[in-house]
Amino acid sequence: MSIASDAKQALQGAVQGVMAKAVALAPDSWIPGGEPDPLIRERYGHIGKPLSRIDGPLKVAGRATFAAEFPLEDMVYASLVFSTIAKGRIAAMDTSHAETAPGVVAVMDHRNAPRLAPPPVFMSAPKAANGDNLPIMQESEVNWNGEPVAVVLAETQEQADHAASLVRVTFEAAPALTSLDEAREQGTKPALFMGQPLHDERGDAEAALAAAEVKVDALYTTPRHNHNAIELHGVTVAWQGDVLRIHDASQLVAHTAWSIGQMFDMPEDKVIVTSPFVGGGFGGKCLWQHQVLAALAAKLCSRPVRLVLSREGVYRVVGGRSPTEQRVALGADREGHLKALVHTGVTVKTASNAMPEPFILPTRSAYASETLKLDVQVVELDMLANTFMRAPGESVGTFALESAMDELAEALNIDPVELRIRNEPEKDPSSGLPFSSRHIVEAWRTGAARFGWDRRDPRPGLRREGEWLVGMGCATGTYPYYRMGGGAARITLMQDGQAVVDIAAHEMGMGTATAQTQVAAERLGLPIEAVRFNYGDSTLPGVVLAGGSQQTAAIGASVGAAHRELVKQLLKLAGNDSPLAGLKPDDVISRDQGLCKADETARHESYASILSRAQQPSVSVEAEGPPPLETMHWSMHSHAAMFCEVRVNTVTGEPRVSRFLGSFDCGRILNPKTATSQFRGGIIMGLGLALMEEAQFDERKGRVMNPSLSEYHVPVHMDVPEIDVIWTDIPDPHAPMGARGIGEIGITGTAAAVANAVYNATGKRVRDLPLTLDKLL
Amino acid sequence: MTIVVNGAALDAPHDARVSLLDFLRETCGLSGTKKGCDQGACGACTVLADGERILSCLSLAVQYEGRSITTIEGLGQPGRLHPLQQAFVEHDGFQCGYCTPGQICSAVGMAAEIARGVPSHVTVDLGGEDILLSHEELRERMSGNLCRCGAYNGIVEAIAETYGAETLAEAAE
CATH class of the missing domain: 3.10.20.30 (Beta-grasp domain)
Structure with missing residues (x-):
């Protein structure tokens, strides 16, 4: 970030701060969610049914078409050449051998690439999507080790890959900053996240810590991580007249269309981005260089281009999660009431992005401590821009915070579950806002009973089964409710009783298409079969990021707004000859394939009847969701009580997770089948975070050394026991449908639960992830 | 050729x-x-x-x-799915669906291996006649198929339901 854009971010942050105070003080009824979504009352309809995925048959039969699987006529295949230095310039490039290799159509590098405006980096504008703001193949400068420096285009992938190996590049290296320690010595700077400083203070936490009767104070470290969705980042692009057509694997189609439009100086509606299926996202399927390079290459050779990153290419081109070094210090009285909570530390970003890993976020609303000090500092390295990965901040922040809580519980000789409950706050300890809905204590109590927590011996290292030591641990997981502005949806209702919902949202496996079909059917009073939910297309209404676990809320608020508009239109069409005559939109709900008076359901007319009398084949409405002010009026968070049992081998040090329970409080669950998978999936990624995941970064060269699935380990079948999940299912009265997002919370708290269980099993406190066997020998 | x-x-x-x-x-x-x-x-x-x-x-x-x-x-195809494909849908043995075809083909091949008596790393009795398709046996044998969404529990349930003792005998033929 330049100084100017830092200032801009800070100013935007200050404006938000002023507005937040006004919103906090406004009456509930002025705020979206002030009146509970009427769907919360409906308890026996489609919502809450364990419907199997509606796209399931396509997926299990291999008929779901992913981005790199759309065949286009006369298409060429691309292969990339990457830089091997972290900083410097390309002194010479010889592409002559590649150009004359069989099948080669063109070789693109900075000398012949079409000209392009700089990329709008994520969070610099509402629809900005790029991972960084660096020019894309426009100049000889090299900005990171692994930056694409040439694109070879050929008739087949084999020909392109071979020719790419024939490109000879001479680099002139410049001094690069690639070591965290070295960068720290040169000084850190305060982190800004979404315009706001990652810094909170209440009282004198250090003094309170020094004076506390019981205290713990330790450093926790987490390494780099990569999303590693199994689908490689791939794109198939074509210029069709003045339209750029992009088949992408995307969690932000509308942002991508706008951002690519900015770069190519085109209106966003001339860039069509579609993404009907995404083979896993987790924050990684956003806009990086490969989509832009494919579009540039297609322009250069005037043919459609397919560009699929190799697995190594994903590590070179798509950013991951940054490492963190976190200090957590807790001071308490003998009864376990927190007097001081300090959570500070350092993380790593680049000068070209705006994403410090915000690891203090979970601590802001966690516990009722008398004093508080939270702070994130950053250093900027010469490396590929880091980015959002599942629960940025909370995933690694809860490891530090919840490990420390376990250490404090032991120091106090208080049960770790009890310690957390004793420090349950009455209102948000940082913002002072009331909680919209917080039932973590219930989640703890039911979880503890189900897991058999009372069988845990608090003294470590005592439970032995053969050559295995067995232990139990727990931790709190937490993730906020977000809803971003810009959501909009269209509902089209046909005379035959079919409805279509259109919104530029995304399905990356979360179950969006299924759950939102259920919600739309419920809202419209239609059978599931009568509703089609269209998504994954930038030409549809709405700007809906599939991130921050906000999609469910964003879609819910948008479709809710469109439904209110639909009711208005239908009442107009119904006129005076209808049983609905004279009713106001607020008095009317959808039920039984028509509208009725909310408190007098016999006053009903079917959609078919209204439309046929009005001689309309269909009615179509579009509306935007209200601005997301509810998050400034209430403190809105989901919580989880995570319980883990591990077995650690006394001979090999090998840790195995043998049991796991997640007890969640996430508002209402829309589809228990897909929700269970979301919770389990998050927990399993948390097991990876705990036990094995690490992108190893060569601090001398600034290069990831294990860019493959054989060397970057993710959990496999054998690493994963049956994972038990339960939930409170208490609707959040201020969230659409009463539901808070559930895509990320599973990864939070999990690593601490594992580490705490390992401590209970072995007496070894590991504060440095991943928790590999060498640390337990 | x-x-x-x-x-x-x-x-x-x-x-x-x-x-x-x-x-x-x-x-x-x-x-x-x-x-x-x-x-x-x-x-x-x-x-x-x-x-x-x-x-x-x-x-x-x-x-x-x-x-x-x-x-x-x-x-199998939508409308006439293989029983294992159907079981994957019912047990939610996938999320994004990208690793799914590989998981399903792998499981079909694995069931035949067990039916033929091919032991694995976790098989206790290497000389035994029958190998039980325990969850541990199944997880070990499926560990070459990664699922980043973490649908492993559903995958195991789908395979276990599809390849009970009787269907395993059929897979051997």
Whole structure:
């Protein structure tokens, strides 16, 4: 970030701060969610049914078409050449051998690439999507080790890959900053996240810590991580007249269309981005260089281009999660009431992005401590821009915070579950806002009973089964409710009783298409079969990021707004000859394939009847969701009580997770089948975070050394026991449908639960992830 | 020479570098077989060659001249799904669906291996007659198929339900 854009971010942050105070003080009824979504009352309809995925048959039969699987006529295949230095310039490039290799159509590098405006980096504008703001193949400068420096285009992938190996590049290296320690010595700077400083203070936490009767104070470290969705980042692009057509694997189609439009100086509606299926996202399927390079290459050779990153290419081109070094210090009285909570530390970003890993976020609303000090500092390295990965901040922040809580519980000789409950706050300890809905204590109590927590011996290292030591641990997981502005949806209702919902949202496996079909059917009073939910297309209404676990809320608020508009239109069409005559939109709900008076359901007319009398084949409405002010009026968070049992081998040090329970409080669950998978999936990624995941970064060269699935380990079948999940299912009265997002919370708290269980099993406190066997020998 | 894919005889590629995976996806238009790493680490490209599970990314297409390949499209289609495909839907044995074809082909091949009495790392009695399809046995044998969404529990349930003792006997035939 330049100084100017830092200032801009800070100013935007200050404006938000002023507005937040006004919103906090406004009456509930002025705020979206002030009146509970009427769907919360409906308890026996489609919502809450364990419907199997509606796209399931396509997926299990291999008929779901992913981005790199759309065949286009006369298409060429691309292969990339990457830089091997972290900083410097390309002194010479010889592409002559590649150009004359069989099948080669063109070789693109900075000398012949079409000209392009700089990329709008994520969070610099509402629809900005790029991972960084660096020019894309426009100049000889090299900005990171692994930056694409040439694109070879050929008739087949084999020909392109071979020719790419024939490109000879001479680099002139410049001094690069690639070591965290070295960068720290040169000084850190305060982190800004979404315009706001990652810094909170209440009282004198250090003094309170020094004076506390019981205290713990330790450093926790987490390494780099990569999303590693199994689908490689791939794109198939074509210029069709003045339209750029992009088949992408995307969690932000509308942002991508706008951002690519900015770069190519085109209106966003001339860039069509579609993404009907995404083979896993987790924050990684956003806009990086490969989509832009494919579009540039297609322009250069005037043919459609397919560009699929190799697995190594994903590590070179798509950013991951940054490492963190976190200090957590807790001071308490003998009864376990927190007097001081300090959570500070350092993380790593680049000068070209705006994403410090915000690891203090979970601590802001966690516990009722008398004093508080939270702070994130950053250093900027010469490396590929880091980015959002599942629960940025909370995933690694809860490891530090919840490990420390376990250490404090032991120091106090208080049960770790009890310690957390004793420090349950009455209102948000940082913002002072009331909680919209917080039932973590219930989640703890039911979880503890189900897991058999009372069988845990608090003294470590005592439970032995053969050559295995067995232990139990727990931790709190937490993730906020977000809803971003810009959501909009269209509902089209046909005379035959079919409805279509259109919104530029995304399905990356979360179950969006299924759950939102259920919600739309419920809202419209239609059978599931009568509703089609269209998504994954930038030409549809709405700007809906599939991130921050906000999609469910964003879609819910948008479709809710469109439904209110639909009711208005239908009442107009119904006129005076209808049983609905004279009713106001607020008095009317959808039920039984028509509208009725909310408190007098016999006053009903079917959609078919209204439309046929009005001689309309269909009615179509579009509306935007209200601005997301509810998050400034209430403190809105989901919580989880995570319980883990591990077995650690006394001979090999090998840790195995043998049991796991997640007890969640996430508002209402829309589809228990897909929700269970979301919770389990998050927990399993948390097991990876705990036990094995690490992108190893060569601090001398600034290069990831294990860019493959054989060397970057993710959990496999054998690493994963049956994972038990339960939930409170208490609707959040201020969230659409009463539901808070559930895509990320599973990864939070999990690593601490594992580490705490390992401590209970072995007496070894590991504060440095991943928790590999060498640390337990 | 030809390669038989899902019962249809197709000309093998002229370019000997073409992997079986790229042949299926790019030449045959059978994109149900997925590419997740192209280096044998993820299992997304698993297909059946004469009934045995193989990684098609580590196989050259020309190696399979005269052999019979079954891909996910050959196992079943919407409307007439293979019982295992149906069980994956019912048990939510996937989220994004990208590793799914490989998981399913791998499980079909694995069931045949167990039925033939091929032991694994966790098989207790290597000389025993029958191998029980315990969850541990199943998880060990499926560990070459990664699922980043973490649908492992559902996958195990789907396979266990489909390949109970009776169906295993059928898989052996």
